[in-house]
Amino acid sequence: MSEPTVFERIAAGEIPATKVFESDRVLGIRDIAPKAPVHLLLFPKAADYANVTELAAGDPALLAELVAAAQQLADEHTGGQYRLVFNTGAEAGQTVFHVHAHVLGGGLTEASL
Template sequence: MHDHASHYDSNCIFCRIAKGEIPSRKVYEDDEVFAFHDINPAAPVHFLMIPKKHIASMAHLSEADAPLLGRMMALAPKLALEQGCNPYPAGGYRVVVNTGVEGGQEVHHLHLHVMGGARPWLKG
């Protein structure tokens, strides 16, 4: 049904960003992962982390994707600090993955939102 062998979808904006076909403000890149600033930030620090291969959503993950997602989760704290999030425990960040329409997913290429930074207007 969903073929992971087709790692690139030319109709997918995030596939195109990862390939450099659409410009972005890059945060990080390696063989498997691409991270870039959110175009409409919801926090002082707000970037997205995506797998370079096209995986539509969390719902499409298989056991074979666990090492990739584990790497992404382990990389998130390092990138968050580099991008200006304050250190734990007083500082911090949120890692959010929206899945499907009811989950608020707008681009159907798996992406982790990393959001943080000082937000003095928030109350808890």
């Protein structure tokens, strides 16, 4: 059995985080190293999928829930304008192999891309 991911540990309350969204299957938190004025992370509570491609194939309803949560958070925190980023693979910048989305907004610049 593999070690729980950092996101599973956050969902279990083992690691503190500032929650901004929670449903039965999805959690949203503030990123601890923001790359934009608003930088939130959304992820399934369970680590069943490593990346967005696996999630789309395995549970499209959960992917739709993540995207709907992103829109809700963007409406609340950025006036509805945002960038939604899923990194897939280490060479693309993915460091936690538990699917998660970055919700970025609040005056993005080229440096935050």
